Amino acid sequence: MEAEKYTIDSIEYYKEMYYKELERKKDFESLLTTPLLVYSFIVTINYFLVSELIVSHKFSVDLIVLIFMGLIGFLSIISIVFLLLFYDNFLSSYTYLEISNPLDILKMENDLKEEQESYKFAELHFIEKLKEKYAEYAGHNMKINVKRLDFFSLCKCFLILSLLMTIINALYIFYNYGTKI
Numbered sequence: 508m509e510a511e512k513y514t515i516d517s518i519e520y521y522k523e524m525y526y527k528e529l530e531r532k533k534d535f536e537s538l539l540t541t542p543l544l545v546y547s548f549i550v551t552i553n554y555f556l557v558s559e560l561i562v563s564h565k566f567s568v569d570l571i572v573l574i575f576m577g578l579i580g581f582l583s584i585i586s587i588v589f590l591l592l593f594y595d596n597f598l599s600s601y602t603y604l605e606i607s608n609p610l611d612i613l614k615m616e617n618d619l620k621e622e623q624e625s626y627k628f629a630e631l632h633f634i635e636k637l638k639e640k641y642a643e644y645a646g647h648n649m650k651i652n653v654k655r656l657d658f659f660s661l662c663k664c665f666l667i668l669s670l671l672m673t674i675i676n677a678l679y680i681f682y683n684y685g686t687k688i
Contacts, residue, residue, distance in 0.1 A: 518634055521641035525606070528648035532603060535593075535655060542590055545666055549583060549673050556680050569683070575676035579669050586665035593658035601651050604644040612637070 553576065557568075595601070606612070616633050623629035 518638040518641065521638050521645055525641045525645040525648070528645055528652055529603065529605075531652050532648070535652075535659075538659060539590075539594065542586070542662060542666055545670060546583065546587070549579065549669055552673050552677060553579060556677055572676065572680060575672055575679065579672045579676065582665050582669035582672060586662050586669060589658050589662035589665065593655050593662055601655065603651060604647045606640060606644065 557576070615636065616629075619633050619636070620626065620629040623632060
């Protein structure tokens with residue numbers, strides 16, 4: 508009696524983990540908006556700095572501004588690469604495992620009923636097989652989600668560095684060219 512209770516409780520845990528990982532997959536879609544807004548901000552600020560402050564006033568661009576612009580571009584490109592890896596893993600898309608078609612599960616249940624001596628044994632074996640599927644699929648999906656979060660963390664790091672370099676570049680330009688405007 509105690510073993511049956513343990514089996515039923517543990518399947519609920521694996522089932523919850525499985526659905527939790529699929530929910531995290533859906534939550535990842537909403538994470539894309541912030542980096543895209545920051546990229547837009549970085550491009551807009553740098554375009555303004557170069558076109559409006561330097562080019563329109565015919566200032567010569569010194570080496571430090573060019574180095575800052577190169578670093579900002581390099582850091583932004585690396586960040587975009589990690590964002591692409593987070594989103595779609597480039598050539599091979601992330602493959603999440605999902606529980607089978609309900610007809611397949613029903614067939615598995617019916618096959619177990621025919622194989623076992625009693626309905627109780629069939630039920631226990633069915634729950635164990637279903638628990639194994641939930642555990643396997645939840646583990647697989649969790650590995651994918653952890654990998655995606657690692658890529659997103661790297662994307663954010665390089666994006667923050669790019670944003671900081673943009674702010675430093677803006678302060679440098681305003682400090683050096685602001686008095687001449």
